[in-house]
Amino acid sequence: MRGVVFPGQSGVEIREFPDPIPGPGEVVVRVRASGMCGSDLHVYRSAAAAEPAKLLIQGHEPCGEVAAVGPGVPAQVASVGDRVMIHHYWGCTTCQECRSGWPQLCSTAEPRVPTLNEHGAHADYMKIPAIQTIPLPESLSFSTGAALGCGTGTAWGALARLGDVAGKTVAIIGQGPVGLSATMFAASLGARTIAVDIAGNRLEQAQKLGADAVINSAGTDLADAIRDLTAGRGPELVIETSGITAAAAQALEIVATWGKVCFVGIGADVTFNTRDTLRRQITLLTSWTLSTVDLMRCADYVDRNKLPVDDLFSHRWTLDQAEEAYRWFNKQSDGKGVFEA
Numbered sequence: 094m095r096g097v098v099f100p101g102q103s104g105v106e107i108r109e110f111p112d113p114i115p116g117p118g119e120v121v122v123r124v125r126a127s128g129m130c131g132s133d134l135h136v137y138r139s140a141a142a143a144e145p146a147k148l149l150i151q152g153h154e155p156c157g158e159v160a161a162v163g164p165g166v167p168a169q170v171a172s173v174g175d176r177v178m179i180h181h182y183w184g185c186t187t188c189q190e191c192r193s194g195w196p197q198l199c200s201t202a203e204p205r206v207p208t209l210n211e212h213g214a215h216a217d218y219m220k221i222p223a224i225q226t227i228p229l230p231e232s233l234s235f236s237t238g239a240a241l242g243c244g245t246g247t248a249w250g251a252l253a254r255l256g257d258v259a260g261k262t263v264a265i266i267g268q269g270p271v272g273l274s275a276t277m278f279a280a281s282l283g284a285r286t287i288a289v290d291i292a293g294n295r296l297e298q299a300q301k302l303g304a305d306a307v308i309n310s311a312g313t314d315l316a317d318a319i320r321d322l323t324a325g326r327g328p329e330l331v332i333e334t335s336g337i338t339a340a341a342a343q344a345l346e347i348v349a350t351w352g353k354v355c356f357v358g359i360g361a362d363v364t365f366n367t368r369d370t371l372r373r374q375i376t377l378l379t380s381w382t383l384s385t386v387d388l389m390r391c392a393d394y395v396d397r398n399k400l401p402v403d404d405l406f407s408h409r410w411t412l413d414q415a416e417e418a419y420r421w422f423n424k425q426s427d428g429k430g431v432f433e434a
């Protein structure tokens with residue numbers, strides 16, 4: 094089968110790999126959609142690999158159909174032909190974190206993660222533990238299932254961390270795929286949403302997905318603009334998706350008294366002085382992806398509310414176009430891409 098690897102320095106190779114064969118408790122999924130995620134770019138842009146022969150297949154937003162089932166997998170867990178999302182981490186299965194649906198936080202073993210220490214999904218097939226497959230509702234497309242498995246699911250996870258959002262004002266800083274998904278969910282859940290970005294095309298997309306107000310922070314003082322929109326109070330809830338240190342500082346600056354800030358973007362240094370923050374009674378949260386149970390809830394919510402998750406994808410590619418696709422994605426000026434088969 095084909096698999097996409099990143100040899101480093103923004104290179105892309107499509108290599109031949111042996112077709113995977115499922116062992117006990119495993120399944121092989123025929124990948125029908127494999128999303129491109131911002132975190133791919135860290136590997137894509139990295140220095141040349143020390144051992145090019147050992148490179149792992151990239152892609153960690155898979156969705157597809159079960160193609161083969163290994164020994165000992167009960168039919169109710171997975172059968173050939175099932176349409177499945179994939180919760181793309183697996184751990185020891187028995188610790189508290191694994192049992193509660195958070196194998197990515199496994200406390201007894203290093204979690205297995207496609208692209209980090211297992212082959213990923215930019216391939217024709219992918220082998221995973223059967224238990225990590227999650228049924229894809231019939232009306233949802235494979236590309237929607239792929240988005241829910243990482244970027245869009247990450248937004249759902251952040252809103253789950255923030256708790257009750259209905260009737261509150263939520264500012265979402267950064268309108269990449271995760272931020273746009275957060276805008277879509279928060280609006281659907283009954284919040285008043287303020288979408289913030291420096292790119293006009295992303296803010297237009299945010300409006301289509303339900304943003305009540307948008308702010309282009311490139312040419313405006315964000316704190317002033319937010320105060321104007323919130324009668325001087327600031328938003329009760331802020332989600333920071335950019336991972337940029339200056340944006341994280343703005344999130345702390347704009348949040349209302351008694352408000353909550355949830356940091357989702359990776360890479361920001363978050364610092365604050367208690368003199369400035371102590372009397373505002375704020376709560377700071379971090380959020381990383383979502384649990385298996387929340388992935389099921391998220392898919393169910395998207396299905397029942399007919400949310401346009403597929404609209405997040407501005408570009409659709411085939412695996413053979415991987416080099417061109419990542420050259421486009423590396424500019425980070427546009428929407429989100431997915432490989433389909």
Ligand SMILES: [Zn+2]
Binds near residue numbers: 130131153154243244
């Ligand atoms: Zn991702």
Ligand SMILES: [Zn+2]
Binds near residue numbers: 196199202
């Ligand atoms: Zn565990």
